[in-house]
Amino acid sequence: MATRLNMLSEDCVSTILSLTSPPDACRFMLASSLLRSAAESDTVWAGFLPSDLPGLLSRTHTQLSFSSKKDLFFQLCDSILIDGGIRTFSLNKVSGKKSYVLSARALSISLSNEPNHWTWTNHSTSRFPEVIELKTITNLEIEGRIDTQDLSPNTTYGAYLIIKVSDRAFGLDSIPSETSITKHECSVTNTTFLCPLDDQKQQLESLFFMNRRRMMDKRVVEGDDRRPSTRGDGWLEVELGEFYVGEKSERVTMNLMEVKGHQLKGGLIIEGIEVRPKC
Known part of the structure; x- marks a missing residue:
């Protein structure tokens, strides 16, 4: 499958990988330089982030600093304080739920x-x-x-x-x-x-x-x-x-x-x- 994906453009590969899962995207990073670049793109990791992300970020207790959507995803996999510090929020590393x-x-x-x-x-x-x-x-x-x-x-x-x-x-x-x-x-x-x-x-x-x-x-x-x-x-x-x-x-x-x-x-x-x- 990785060989076939290497024949496609990076944007096309990114769109396909956005329909998989975070573990799948991480595995494709090891396949080739093209797939690594595609798998790390914001297009892929934006698909794993919740649709109500702006509202969630507005509730955070501390300011998050991130360089990419992938970086943000893994920061959100750790518990972050929200709502004045009386609740925490996190994403599941496997499912993104x-x-x-x-x-x-x-x-x-x-x-x-x-x-x-x-x-x-x-x-x-x-x-x-x-x-x-x-x-x-x-x-x-x-x-x-x-x-x-x-x-x-x-x-x-x-x-x-x-x-x-x-x-x-x-x-x-x-x-x-x-x-x-x-x-x-x-x-x-x-x-x-x-x-x-x-x-x-x-x-x-x-x-x-x-x-x-x-x-x-x-x-x-x-x-x-x-x-x-x-x-x-x-x-x-x-x-x-x-x-x-x-x-x-x-x-x-x-x-x-x-x-x-x-x-x-x-x-x-x-x-x-x-x-x-x-x-």
Whole structure:
């Protein structure tokens, strides 16, 4: 295929490569000097950038400096702060699809401004100026919202609560929390725990808390009781659910609630909610 493309003009090759993908364009850079020049052109990389790019750039927290559309694309693959530093935006390096992280400041968290219940603080590993740490509460409610017009169309997205669990955490595993994704008045609900279950916790739970857990589990919706998984950045994430983005603009609401157990809990650190493509 590379041999055939070498027979075409550079402009024609650039137009063809703009219909492929970022990894394909990078591979063609290695084929020949003509294909390298074509694959690095703004014509190719402009096709991989989002159509609402001017609006996105106007929301950035810092001024971006780039020499080409290719340079800009790869800068946008790293999280950049937008909307006054309360959200981040990034592009997927393979698909070019959009992802966002809504910081704790961009979420609705019950009693978040009550110092007896929560503390706003900074964290050395967070991308945001502030995270929020739970001191003590019984009814935990976290909600985030995003409009599908900000996302890539014809794509399935997942929503993930980004957390850490402090060494002094308590009460987070007493009953599973309810998670839900609501779009156009249609809601999908599941359950999750907020702590990874290590061997020691599992043994203690079996010995002391199983009967109580079984009684309390009946108070929440049935689900698959997900557990947090470790992210590449060292934080944990809990999947809240998934949703499909079509062509029409809709509001998506993402929730995590533990309001039925009335179990005192603390030590949960919340960075935000990430919304990213699943495929």
